[in-house]
Amino acid sequence: MEGKAAALAFLLLSGAHHLALATDLPDPPPNEREVAQLNVTLVVFDPGIRENEAPDRQSGVFPEIRKIEARYLPYLLRKTLVETDEWGAVRVVPETEPAAELLVSGMIAKSDGVSLELRLRAVDSTGREWLNQPYAGTAANLEDKDETGTGTVEPFQYLYDRIAADLYAARARLDEGELSKIVEVSLLRYANELAPEAFGEYLATGPDGSLEISRLPARGDPMIQRVERIREFEYLFTDTMDEQYEALFREIASTYDLWRRYRRQLARYMLAEEQRMQNGDSRGSRGSYGTMKQNYENYRWTKIQEQKLQKWATGFNNEVAPTVMELEGRVVELKGGLEARYDEWRGILTSIYLLETGE
Amino acid sequence: MILWPLIAACSQQPVPESMTRETVQPARVNFTGSWEMDHTRSEDAYQELKELVRKISRASQGSASGDSRSRNMSVGLSSATVETLVALARLAEQITRPQVLEIEHHGREIEVKRRDDFAFTCDFYDRIPEFVETPFGTELCGWDGHQLIFHVSLPDGLTVQHRMTVAPDRQQMHVATTVSSTAAPVPFTLNRFYQRFEPLPSEYDCEYTLSKKKTCTTRRSGF
Numbered sequence: 001m002e003g004k005a006a007a008l009a010f011l012l013l014s015g016a017h018h019l020a021l022a023t024d025l026p027d028p029p030p031n032e033r034e035v036a037q038l039n040v041t042l043v044v045f046d047p048g049i050r051e052n053e054a055p056d057r058q059s060g061v062f063p064e065i066r067k068i069e070a071r072y073l074p075y076l077l078r079k080t081l082v083e084t085d086e087w088g089a090v091r092v093v094p095e096t097e098p099a100a101e102l103l104v105s106g107m108i109a110k111s112d113g114v115s116l117e118l119r120l121r122a123v124d125s126t127g128r129e130w131l132n133q134p135y136a137g138t139a140a141n142l143e144d145k146d147e148t149g150t151g152t153v154e155p156f157q158y159l160y161d162r163i164a165a166d167l168y169a170a171r172a173r174l175d176e177g178e179l180s181k182i183v184e185v186s187l188l189r190y191a192n193e194l195a196p197e198a199f200g201e202y203l204a205t206g207p208d209g210s211l212e213i214s215r216l217p218a219r220g221d222p223m224i225q226r227v228e229r230i231r232e233f234e235y236l237f238t239d240t241m242d243e244q245y246e247a248l249f250r251e252i253a254s255t256y257d258l259w260r261r262y263r264r265q266l267a268r269y270m271l272a273e274e275q276r277m278q279n280g281d282s283r284g285s286r287g288s289y290g291t292m293k294q295n296y297e298n299y300r301w302t303k304i305q306e307q308k309l310q311k312w313a314t315g316f317n318n319e320v321a322p323t324v325m326e327l328e329g330r331v332v333e334l335k336g337g338l339e340a341r342y343d344e345w346r347g348i349l350t351s352i353y354l355l356e357t358g359e
Numbered sequence: 360m361i362l363w364p365l366i367a368a369c370s371q372q373p374v375p376e377s378m379t380r381e382t383v384q385p386a387r388v389n390f391t392g393s394w395e396m397d398h399t400r401s402e403d404a405y406q407e408l409k410e411l412v413r414k415i416s417r418a419s420q421g422s423a424s425g426d427s428r429s430r431n432m433s434v435g436l437s438s439a440t441v442e443t444l445v446a447l448a449r450l451a452e453q454i455t456r457p458q459v460l461e462i463e464h465h466g467r468e469i470e471v472k473r474r475d476d477f478a479f480t481c482d483f484y485d486r487i488p489e490f491v492e493t494p495f496g497t498e499l500c501g502w503d504g505h506q507l508i509f510h511v512s513l514p515d516g517l518t519v520q521h522r523m524t525v526a527p528d529r530q531q532m533h534v535a536t537t538v539s540s541t542a543a544p545v546p547f548t549l550n551r552f553y554q555r556f557e558p559l560p561s562e563y564d565c566e567y568t569l570s571k572k573k574t575c576t577t578r579r580s581g582f
Contacts, residue, residue, distance in 0.1 A: 255569050255570060258569050259569060286516070286541075287442070287443040287446065288442065288443075289442075289446035289450070292446050292447070292515075292538075292540065293449075293450060293453075295495070295514050295517050296450060296453075296454070296519070299493065299495040300476070300477060302493045302495050302496070303493070304477045306493070307477055314567060315567045315569040316568075318568045318569075319568040319570060
């Protein structure tokens with residue numbers, strides 16, 4: 001991977017390579033994956049918090065932690081999908097990519113350590129919706145350690161497994177022709193984004209709103225070959241960025257687990273306390289000092305726990321902030337480089353197209 | 360503003376009507392600073408209780424003698440009522456025990472840290488009193504003129520309200536804590552006064568992280 005990153009850095013930073021774009025970019029590796037093994041693109045989740053964060057804070061949401069979860073949770077899903085060995089490359093990207101073969105986006109509706117609710121949508125390059133539904137559940141009752149006692153166990157793994165199973169089931173409903181079409185449309189959409197004057201007429205919107213292929217480029221079409229090379233280059237970039245996110249994933253995993261464990265312990269304690277109250281344990285008569293004190297102490301205890309949680313949230317942020325900032329800086333740097341190159345590539349492809357068509 | 364009547368309905372304690380209409384934070388009022396209890400001016404719960412019982416007894420005696428001269432003059436204050444008033448006073452004394460308050464008041468947010476107890480916090484977003492429901496109580500905070508109010512309604516008709524006022528020179532602060540119960544004929548209020556003080560500058564820079572907890576380093580001098 002280091003070699004890849006170095007190659008990418010060289011290509012991004014080199015001022016002269018772009019003129020030789022059509023010939024100097026590496027050839028795409030032979031596509032050995034089966035047609036069913038679509039590439040999956042996971043977009044960093046929507047954290048599900050409002051611009052005015054005050055109401056979210058009141059309802060027990062810690063916005064800064066939620067923003068980190070928005071990056072972290074897609075990685076858990078990615079890990080699950082990779083482990084199934086049913087898919088092509090599974091990548092996490094910061095922004096939506098409409099040309100992706102299968103694009104999965106999501107919103108965190110709830111995440112408090114005890115419960116998790118994700119609203120997920122998966123759509124393929126033709127616009128066909130694979131799934132659009134909530135996935136909600138409570139943390140599995142684990143001792144927070146795996147069987148070997150050496151690592152942490154994801155308490156919501158069963159939710160990610162369910163999502164992976166649903167994606168698999170959705171794919172199983174498609175035949176080989178439909179799956180091939182997804183790959184072709186994906187490439188044509190990507191080509192259309194880069195050189196609309198050359199590829200604008202290859203796709204059309206069908207009566208159901210999905211994208212249809214109007215015509216295919218000729219076999220060995222040099223323009224599509226150039227687009228394929230650029231796409232491979234972009235994959236290289238995405239994989240480099242992906243490494244950054246993966247580093248974040250590894251670095252904050254233990255802190256995040258600790259945070260969720262604390263929250264679960266607190267929730268269990270609060271539940272026990274509420275049940276004790278409902279059972280009316282040691283309650284005196286209304287107006288007695290014992291009753292009043294107990295009512296106030298229950299409230300006071302809740303406030304102390306709530307503020308302890310806030311302190312933990314601050315501790316979590318303090319711990320992961322340097323990693324997140326470093327990551328953001330590197331992603332912005334990489335993205336800036338790539339966007340500048342895209343502009344150049346678009347210009348070059350247009351020039352080449354005009355030259356080749358004699359327009 | 361809309362939610363306030365809900366609280367008022369659950370609470371026996373009178374709540375300022377002005378808080379329901381306009382809760383704009385007064386521009387000049389700022390509570391920021393370190394405050395230490397001024398014992399010379401603060402009330403003593405036991406003395407206040409005695410005074411309250413005496414007032415109620417007088418009032419009931421007067422009322423009884425007005426109604427019927429033959430009535431026993433001490434019937435106005437039953438032992439149950441006295442017991443409830445004692446409970447209110449004890450609770451008020453406990454609630455107001457923190458000796459030092461550290462207040463951070465920035466823009467629309469205020470945090471009143473009370474040593475050895477939980478902090479009061481309030482976010483005056485969009486001029487609406489902040490309304491928060493917790494599993495064991497319903498909170499409301501906001502402005503009544505230049506006074507800051509924290510109010511909580513608890514089960515069994517118990518309410519606690521803190522009304523904070525800062526002097527114009529910002530050297531003194533008054534906190535009136537009122538505890539009321541639907542089982543008591545009147546609420547119990549305890550007035551505490553605080554004096555501003557300047558805390559000693561810390562020689563350490565501390566940071567709290569989840570895995571290392573609190574870690575401190577010696578602050579470098581400016582030389």
